[in-house]
Amino acid sequence: MARKRVAVIMSTYNGENYLREQIESLVQQEGVEIRIFVRDDGSQDRTPEILxxxxxxLAVIENEGQNLGVGNSFMETLYQAGTEYDYYAFCDQDDVWLPNKLLEAVESIGNTPKPTLYCSNQTLVRKDLEPIGLRHAQPINTSSLQILNDNPVTGCTMVWNRELQEILHQPKNRPSRDVLKVRIHDVWVAMVASTVGDIIYDTSSYIYYRQHEHNVVGVRKENIYVNWYKKFRDKSKRNGRSLLAKEIVEKFSDRIGEGTLSDLKIVSGYQRNFSAKMALIRHSHLFSLSNESKWAIRAKILLNLI
Known part of the structure; x- marks a missing residue:
């Protein structure tokens, strides 16, 4: 039986410390045929030399001298990877994959005709790969409401089938750059999969998820006051939930269930007027999966920060 072909999608930025170790773990993947699509987002260290x-x-994607930011750089690479492969996977520059990582994902997804996203647990490690422990002790919630509020689906564990890639790749379905500045690539892909397809979560780990001082995204939770300060100071960091909901509704309303669609419309349109804000406040179930207090949520709604 022919091996399944997997396109591995990577964006790099000043990753010289760990990049070589990561690529070595990619080329040693067992039971699949891989092609690595990589876009460097303007590194100023030895990353281009390592690539x-x-x-x-590697298939190196021309960056045209642009620094797009992590979300937009990953999605641009996703588009460049096309739709010819059997499966697709996101990959960070600083982790280490176990040899069976992709094969386990491919076998879990199988040949289903439905758009399907696979994700897994991770083994947290220090920068020298000393184990810390599993990230998740229990299965995660992969519902669209959970992803909208606080996405638990980690991009570096994501693998998806061609059916989902064809949806993500279509120009009319692509998110705006503004959305990807506040809700990066893994949130977008997880949200699309949760509304138009299926998500499979594997409680096992096949990745060493390295934690270090230069992580772009890690497991550390940002202080709530720091988060608010950033939102007030920088408009581009505001309205992540409503922007995400708005674009999902605009692009996929004909494929979303009635209940989910109604919820997303309430979130996406809350800034229209005071009545719309109050309607969102009344629908408290929409934020039941957020780690913020109900009073913080209400304040954010009134201040147009959701």
Missing amino acids: ASYKEH
């Missing part, structure tokens, strides 16, 4: 040394394994 060049693996040119036989």
Whole structure:
């Protein structure tokens, strides 16, 4: 039986410390045929040199001198990967994959014709790969409401089938750059999968998820006061939930269940007037999966920060 072909999608930025170790773990994947699509987002260290040394394994995406930011860089690479592969996977620059990571995902998804996203647990490790422990002690909630509030689906564990890739790849379905500045690539892909397809969660781990001082996204929770300060100071960091809901409704309303669609419309349109704000406050179930207090949520609604 022919091996399944997997497109591995990576964006790099100043990743010289751990990149070589990550790529080595990719080329040692067992039971699948891989092609690594990588876009460097303007590194100023030895990252481009390291990528060049693996040119036989990589399809390097031209960055045209642009620094797009992590979300937009990953999605641009996703588009460049096309729709010809059997499966697709996001990959960070600083982790280490176990040899069976992709094969386990491919076998879990199987040949279902439904758009399907796979994700898994992670083994947290220090920068020298010393184990800390599993990230999740219990199965995670992969509902659209959970993803909208506080996404638990980690991009570096994501693998999805061609059916979902074809949806993500279509120009009319692509998110705006503004959304990807406040809700990055893994949130978008998880949200699309949760509303138009299925998500499979594997409680096992096949990845060493490295925690270090330069993580772009890690497991550390940002102080709530720091989060609010950033939102007030920088408009581009505001309205992540409503922008995400708005674009999902605009692009996929004909494929979303009635209840979920109604909820997303309430979130997406809350800034229209005071009545719309009060309607969102009354629908408290929409934020039942948030880690913020109900008073913080209400304040954010009134201040147009949701």
